[in-house]
Amino acid sequence: MKVGVLGATGYAGQELVRLLYRHEEVDKHLYLSSSSIAGEDYEAVYPHWRDQNVGILQDENVPDLDVLFCALPHGLTAERTSAFLARKMKVIDLGADFRLNSAEVYEEWYKIKHPATELLKEAVYGLPELYREQIRGQSLIANPGCxxxxxxxxxxxxxxxxxxxxxxxxxxxxxxxxxxxxxxxxxxxxxxxxxxxxxxxxxxxxxxxxxxxxxxxxxxxxxxxxxxxxxxxxxxxxxxxxxxxxxxxxxxxxxxxxxxxxxxxxxxxxxxxxxxxxxxxxxxxxxxxxxxxxxxxxxxxxxxxxxxxxLMKGAAGQAVQNMNLVMGWPEGQGLQGTALWP
The missing domain is CATH 3.30.360.10 (Dihydrodipicolinate Reductase; domain 2)
Incomplete structure (x- = not known):
């Protein structure tokens, strides 16, 4: 399955790359974008990926994908989401653009006009343990804040x-x-x-x-x-x-x-x-x-x-959990493992 990450060089974005790279259903040729350092090899940004052939960071001209994770600051995802959905992509937003039901509340707290109020009713709040059945098979998931x-x-x-x-x-x-x-x-x-x-x-x-x-x-x-x-x-x-x-x-x-x-x-x-x-x-x-x-x-x-x-249950891990639910895969796929200790 073809998967991409907008904002792949942030901490949550890099954590997504780590999880997706070991996910059995995901094509390892990930689309990874950066608006500021497109053209750089991913391992130049994160040297611990050396010799993994993760790929070159792309600009934000998104190709055809099955699932797109958006790990961007608020306001940057919503304005493009309609176009992504029209191309039959599943969109999982790790930002704040679709978490709040009310555009007025969003605008009060985030101090910008909401770019896509018509999509608020379509977005599903993505906390699987509380809203699992609402998430299954949906196309627009608002990944909760940490x-x-x-x-x-x-x-x-x-x-x-x-x-x-x-x-x-x-x-x-x-x-x-x-x-x-x-x-x-x-x-x-x-x-x-x-x-x-x-x-x-x-x-x-x-x-x-x-x-x-x-x-x-x-x-x-x-x-x-x-x-x-x-x-x-x-x-x-x-x-x-x-x-x-x-x-x-x-x-x-x-x-x-x-x-x-x-x-x-x-x-x-x-x-x-x-x-x-x-x-x-x-x-x-x-x-x-x-x-x-x-x-x-x-x-x-x-x-x-x-x-x-x-960065995991509070961001990237939960986003992958949501992807698994959306696609009908085992919910824990790609997420196995206990904590690092000490």
Whole structure:
């Protein structure tokens, strides 16, 4: 099958190349594009690919493909998606252009006019463990953001079952620096990040409306969250700590049973034994997610923790999982393997 990646030199794009190159159903002659360094050999950008014959980076004149992954900044994918779909390509967008149902909300948070509002109703939100049947066979998949993925895996089943109150949901999230992308910026500079720890996007991060949209969908009513992301001085990994108030009569066992019913058949989602708490190294370099929770008996509040690799389950791994669903292949194809340790 012929597959391409727009934005193949970013961190998520390179992770896609790694996964696609070992996927049994994918032609190893990938179409890989770069708007800035077309004509360069891929191994000149990423020397660890030396002697793998990955190929030359192309311009963005996309050839005929079966599946096109778009790992581009927001606003750059949507304006071309109609043309890709008209050519019978399956499009999996790792950016933000199709994650939000409302063009008005998108324009408020991303500060640009949405380039393809007519496609919003066609796009399917691509979180397989929660929306598998909606994803199968579709042509336009909105791959979720990394923070929303970890948050939604933890909260959606509990809100669907009305086990948590919808007010005062607090999401305290931490990510490695690769989440900022490969571009050069002061905030990701070594001297700024090393031996430092900081919050950013406080009360303004663009993943907030995505989280609220999907949690509202699960709860069956509009809700708002307090979401604060933090930058951790490590390369990759994401850990989300959530504080929530239980509904009257609900206990810790009810929460765990809900998770178990939702995820007992899910190969990538793991509920840890009591007393074992998620660590980012549990999933580094893999498509796996790890969950744990407890109820603080002093306050009566639930403390819920989820961890994923931001470049895998939070981006490229989930995108390949979505491709497998769209094409009718085994969902874990090309995604086998545990985390790297230590």
């Amino acid at each position: 923070y929303p993925t970890a948050t939604l895996l933890a909260l959606v089943p509990l809100l669907r079952q009305k086990l948590l109150q919808t007010r005062n949901l607090i999401i305290d999230a931490k990510s490695g620096v690769s989440g900022a992308g490969r571009g050069v910026s002061l905030g990701a500079h070594y001297a700024e990040v090393n031996e430092n720890f900081k919050a950013y996007g406080v009360a303004s991060h663009r993943h907030t409306p995505e989280i609220e949209q999907e949690l509202s969908r699960a709860a069956g009513q509009p809700l708002f969250v307090n979401f604060t992301p933090h930058l951790v001085p490590m390369t990759r990994g994401m850990l989300v700590t959530i504080y929530a108030t239980l509904q009257e009569g609900v206990d810790e066992g009810d929460l765990l049973r809900c998770w178990q019913e939702q995820y007992e058949q899910e190969p990538f989602i793991h509920i840890l034994p009591k007393g074992t708490w998620p660590q980012t190294k549990f999933c580094s370099g893999s498509n796996h997610a790890f969950l744990q929770l407890t109820v603080d008996q002093r306050t009566g509040n639930a403390i819920i923790i989820a961890t994923i690799d931001n």
